[in-house]
Amino acid sequence: MIDALKHLPRPRAGAEQLADNFGDLAPPLTARQAAVESARCLYCFDAPCINACPSDIDIPSFIHRISDDNLQGAAEKILSANILGGSCARVCPTEILCQQACVRNSAQECAPVLIGLLQRYAVDNANFSEHPFKRSPASGKRIAVVGAGPAGLSCAHRLAMHGHDVVIYEAQEKAGGLNEYGIARYKLVDDYAQREVDFLLGIGGIEICHGQRLGANLSLTELHQQYDSVFLGVGLNAVRQLGLADEEAPGLLAATEYIRELRQADDLSQLPLAERCLVIGAGNTAIDMAVQMSRLGARDVNLVYRRGHADMGATEHEQDIAKANQVRLHTWARPDAVLLDDMGRVRGMRFIRTEMADGRLRDTGESFELAADAIFKAIGQRFDDASLSDPLAAQLARDGERIRVDQCLRTSLPGVYAGGDCTALGQDLTVEAVQHGKLAAEAIHAQLMLNVEAA
């Protein structure tokens, strides 16, 4: 239970109704729908959709296989490029990735092939009797992976496939990273994140040690000594602050903290409900937070952003979801002060209106207040510096606060690689993290094999 929200009431709806509210946002395709949809794919050559998929899935090929009634072949095609193809199918913002690029999305038709849903259909219905990928003969190499999020898991799987042994060090109780603790519940429902991890581990050769936190009970110095290579996939774990007084008051907390609780809850009717809810931010996390609170039964959900609609991090599709869930979007206003009641708890927030002048954001001087039972910060994640505190880790070159890597995911330290949100490469998306992990594994493998040959 979240301490900062202990004083709030519980949702009015029963557990069953709430579970319903948090079912699949985009329901899976039926066999018939998949047949119709897969037949729409033109089987393009040099297909633009592949180009737009960060993990390089051969989309025309897997869709063709669905159409050919070869679901295992389709799933294997997907998973060979993206071992987390099942969760990516659910969480990818396809509207700005593959489906945006689909030739059937051209102005003449505006109806892209539903690649994400087809991908989910194939992976969900493949029914493999055993893990579809085989391990190469043991290489005798051991690699440490820090973080069991999409980046770490993807890296570990590819390394295991190449015959290496992998130990994953994970701070949390469960593997999966934000798939387990962060993605909106209606995008990745039930225990899919764990089932996918189990499937991935089915290849063998991967051990996960939980409760191991780099920077606390684990150091890069040790790992570097004990293993042939190290991969860092620690994500972004710290929350940005608003920089206002009373930021620790009851009723104010990070959206990710609440979502984490919501994803783990067995009984949604026991969660604290903010009848009047304020979300600060404009990325997908902000939208996720607002929509989930709305689905829990909040009457009044407001999302406030200091710039305009066009600048929002959330895609148009995400904004539409927010609107469909009665979330009000306020633009051109920035938080000015947390308003407290006489018990010191959040009762609202004061905002100052903003505008653009000479290319810079500035205050107009006008202000207004919005009443709220709780305020959720969703203004971005920060790198958690504590994880890189040991002497070796402290030497890692950084891009801003994130770890610097090159195109092969190599950090400035030989033998140490990194990928996913903790690096500055690409966008902070699950699919990007998977791709980083995969490419890092290939780079590690190539390097280790080179060393073997040279020896």
Next chain:
Amino acid sequence: MADLSIVFAGIKAPNPFWLASAPPTDKAYNVVRAFEAGWGGVVWKTLGEDPAAVNVSSRYSAHFGANRLVQGINNIELITDRSLEINLREITQVKKDWPDRALIVSLMVPCEEESWKFILPLVEATGADGIELNFGCPHGMPERGMGAAVGQVPEYVEMVTRWCKTYCSLPVIVKLTPNITDIRQSARAAHRGGADAVSLINTINSITSVDLDRMVAHPIVGDQSTHGGYCGSAVKPIALNMVAEIARDPQTRGLPICGIGGIGNWRDAAEFIALGSGAVQVCTAAMLHGFRIVEDMQDGLSRWMDQHGHQSLEAFRGQAVAHTTDWKYLDINYQVIAKIDQDACIGCGRCHIACEDTSHQAIDSTVKADGTHIYSVIDQECVGCNLCQITCPVENCIEMVPQDTGKPYLNWTQDPRNPYREAS
């Protein structure tokens, strides 16, 4: 509105859309419903000698395209499985009730003069407008010395046709089987025998698919199957060619042709008529959609005729025949080149890979900064085969543009590159 009425081999009908001899014309119930829906005529399901044929179960299978679109149906049914007497009685009644519609009776009896001599007067007595000789059924009946077994031997076709002309005063339409090498031989034989018209095609020998679990073809009867007859949209190209072959054969010039095979809409029908057909017959399309489709066929055809100033079917019938010739008379100097409309192009790359891998490497692919590709035709390499235009998913995106070569008409018989050129 254009006049759709016809007189085909002396038989009058309010429109050229007839139902082919098959399940849709099996009995009075169906035929009456068909006439109510607007069909101009029917060819009654083939009659034979008693005892009536016996059918198996199951009977049909299909060849599907994407999304279960039926491209063709295969059947292993025989001729009517009802007694001659019932059929004749119903035919008499229906003709009486629907005097303005064409009612043709399809017949198949053993290849013996006595059999024909017996059945023909009975049919004539019904008041029917004509008879159609079923020499086409590719399954079941040939084993009994009928159907395709007769249709495949020109001498038999001629002989039986002659018997019919001898023992019956009604117009005789000979229905041809496509399961032969040269359709003109059958048509010429029918012509020699005195046929008033030919109709074609009947179904084509086929197996549509195999059940890979049970290792038996479809349709399955117990744990066995057999070849059947193929019809529907997929056979249209074969039927059109056979109709054209007969239409332009000097030996059968002027012989009325009733076009059959894969007709599903007004445009299909117009194409058969353009290649010389005076009437058309439909089976599969009605079996898939019901009789109501005839309304759309009539509507579409008459609108198209109005738009093109054709007041009657005769106005455009056979107009494409003169433009159908032997390969050797085609103009070797004619040249078309593919042209891509870049505004319509959606960048799927299909034209490129098709030409690159299997044609003449005439479509260039250039990567743009954003990773997408631009496709353009290399004019000098294009031979004008049409493949890219065929594989392009966007209609009218690729145009095959005729080139002004400045060269005169030259056919292969005149071409100096032809070693067997006829001396001029």
